[in-house]
Amino acid sequence: MITYKQTTLSNGLTIIANRDRASAMAAINLLYKVGARNEQPHRTGLAHLFEHLMFRGTHNVPVFDTPVQMACGENNAFTNNDYTDFYITLPTDNIETALWLESDRMTGLNLSHEACEIEKRVVIEEFRQRYLNQPYGDLNMLLRALVYKEHPYRWATIGLTPQHIEQATDEEIAEFYRRFYHPSNAILSVSADIEPERVFELGEKWFGHIKDSSHPIAPIPVEPEQTEARTQIVERDVPATTITIAFHMGNRLSEDFFLGDMTSDLLAGGDSARLYERLIKRKRLFASVNAYISGDVDCGMFVFTGQLLPTTTEEQALQAFQEEMEELRQGKISEYEIEKVKNKFEANTLFGELNVMNKAINLGYYSMIGDLGLINREVTIYRSLTAEQVAAFARRIFRNENLSTLIYRAKQ
C-alpha cells in the first residue's frame, strides 16, 4: 500500500507526493506524456533522442549532471513507446536541487545545432550497439512491424532506422520540445520523508511560474483488427533459431490487461510455470522460452517466444505453443495454479515498494495511464480473477486470425 496525496498547479502540472518515514533519500520523478507512439512515421526515434537531449544542459546549468552529483544525487531516464521518464534520487535535505534542475530544463534547454548533432551521433551508436551489433538485436523490431500495420507501436523506441535520427532537423527537434515538454503534459511525483503539503509548496515554488503552452496532441492511429494469420521468416547468423508468436489484446485499463498478465504468469512466471516445466524440462524442445504481455497503454501484444534446441524442428516448436494455448482455451487451469500466481503478484508488489525510487516512478506511471488509485487496487483485482475468466481470455485472444508468427532462423 502506497499512501499519497495529489494536486494540480494552475499551469496544469500534476504533483503526487508519498511520505516514506524510513528513508534518508528522496526520489523525484518527472514523467512526460510522450513516447515513440507520438512520433511521425517518417521521423521515428525522436522521443528517445529527446530524452538524451534533456541532459545536454541549459543556459543556467550548462552541465546537467554536475549539480545533481554535487548534491550526492543520481539521475537517469528512460523512454518507451508511451512515455518518457526522468528521475533523481538524492539525500532528502537536497530535494530542492532536484526540483530546481527539473524546472530549469522544462523551459531552458540548450538545443543548439552542435548539441543536437553530437547527441544524434551518440544515439546512432546506441542503435548500432544494441540493435545491429547484437545477435537477435533486430528481433523485436521485426515483430512490431509484423504485428502492427497502422499504430505507431509498429516501430521500437529507438526508431525504424538510424537515418531518421541522422536526418532530424534542428527545427523538428525544437518543435518536439514545444509540443511535448510543458507543465500540463508532465507529472511530478515525489517519495521522501517530507509532508505532502510541503512537497506541494515546493512544487509551486519551483514550477508554478512556468507557463503552459498547450499544443493539441495529435490523435494516434488506431490499429485495424487483424483478419488473417501473418508469418515472416528471416535468416540470420545466430546460433539458434528463435520462434516468436504474438496476438493483439486489449489496452492497459481493460480487463484484458490483468487476464493477459495472469495468463503469462501461468505460462512463464518462474521456474515452476508451465512453459519452463513442460517445454524445457519435460519435452526438451527449447533452450529458453517465455510468454509475456507488452503492457502498453494502447492495445498491446501477448507474446510467446522460445529459442529452439538444435534437435527441435520449427513445426514441433509451433505445435508445442499451440498445445499450451489449447489447454488454456479448454480451461484446464487448477485453483492451486491460480492461487500461486496471485500470491506471486502480491509478493512482487511488496518487493517493489522497498525504496523511494520505485515508489516515485510507480506513482508517475499510474497517474499517466489515467487511474492513480489502481496502484493500490491491483492486488485486489488479481485476487478476484477466476480460472474461467482466464479461459475466456484465451479463447478470445489466441485465435488464428489474430496470430503473427516470426521465425528468426539460424543460418546453417
Place this chain on the structure above:
Amino acid sequence: MKQPPLTIPTTIDVPATAKRLCKNGTPIYIIDCPEYEVVRVSFVFHAGTITQKHPFTASATANMLAEGSKELTSQQIAEKLDYYGSYFDINIDRDYSYITFCSLAKFFPQTAEVIEQIILHPTFPESEVATYCNKRSQQLSIERRKVETRAREHFAKAIFGENHPYGISYPESEYANLTRNHLEEHYKERYTAQNCMVVCSGHIYPNILEEIVSITEQLPSTGLLYSQPIPPFESCHEKMIQHDGAVQSSIRMGRLLFSRTHEDFIPMQVLSTVLGGYFGSRLMQNLRERSGFTYGVFSAMVNFQHTGYLAIATQVGTEVTQEALNQIAHEIEILRNNPIPEDELNLVKNIMAGEMMRILDGPFGIADVTTENILCGFDNSHINDNLQRIRNTTSEELLALAQKYLCTDDMVTVVVGDFNA
C-alpha cells in the same frame, strides 16, 4: 531561478549488525529492519570458480542446488517457492558463491522448508545436469558471438595469465564432460560449515532467526578449507582479437593492482571514478560527449579475495578504434601530469558518498554492503571509515598514485573487433 544551497552528509546511518555463532562455527549476521515485512537471507560459501577441479563445476554446482533434493524434485522446489511468492538468486564469482532467498515475512516458515532442501540436501539428478549443460553451452556460444563477452574473457587472461585460476576460461564443449559426480564432489568439499557465512536482513522475527539457525547448524563440519596457493599473476601487454563482421570494437584497458584491504584501494577508487566512474567522467566527456565515439565508457576498481585490478571498458565504432585508444591513453597521461582540480575532486567525492547512501537505502542493500565488508575482514564501521578516507583524499595524493600505478608500460590492452573492415 537560483540554485538552492546544498547539504553534504558526513556520516551514513546504518542499522546495527548482530552476530550469532552457530554450534558448528558458522557465523550468522543479522540486520533487523522491522519496518519492512520481507526477509532476505544469503548463504555465502567459499566455493567460487578458483576452488573447482574441473571446468564449469563451481557454477554448475551452485546453479543446480535447487534442481532436486532428497525430498523434493526440482519441479516441487520451484513450485513451493513460487506458490508463496518467494524467490532465490544464485551468484558466483571467482572466489565465492552466494545463495540468496527472499520471501514475505509471513511466508518465511514455508520458505525455510525449501531453503533447507536446497542448501543441505541437493542431489544433482543426472537428467537435470544434462539439461543444464545443454542450455548453458548454447547460451555461452551465443554470448561469445558478442565482442563484449570475448573482450571480458580475453582481458581476464591478459591480466592474470592464460591459465591462472582468476583468468582462465573454457570452451563450451567442456560442458559435455561435466557429470553429476563432479558436482557432488565439489558440493561435499565446499558447502560446509567452515566455508560458510550467513547474512539476513528485513524483519527478522525471533522464530525466523531460529529457522535460519536450525538450517545453518546442520551444515557438516567435514569440508576442506581452501588452501591452494594462488599461482603468480602474469599480465601480458596487449591482445588484439579478430572478430569478423563486428561493427563495433570492444576495448578493455587496465592493470593488475590489489584487493580492497590495500591502503591505496580507496584512493584508487577515487581516481578511477574521476577517470570513468560516472556519467560526467573524463572518459565519458571525451569519448561520448565530445567525440560521439561510443554510447558509454566506464572505469572501476574490481576486487577479488587475493588481488584486484583497474579496468576501463567501452565499445566504439570500428573505424574509430585506434583514435579511441589514443584518447584513453591521453586521459591517463593527463592524470599522471596534472593535479585534479579541487572542484572536480569534490564532485567525485560527493558522487561516491551519494552512491554509498543509495546502496544503503533499504534492507537488502545494507545486507549486500555488510556481506562485502565481512568478506574483506571488516565490520560495518568500515562504511564511515571509507567515507572519511574518501573525504581526506587530496589531489597531490592522487597525482602521486597515478604516477605510481598508471604507467603506460604496466597497462594491459585488449581489443576485440574487425581489424580487416
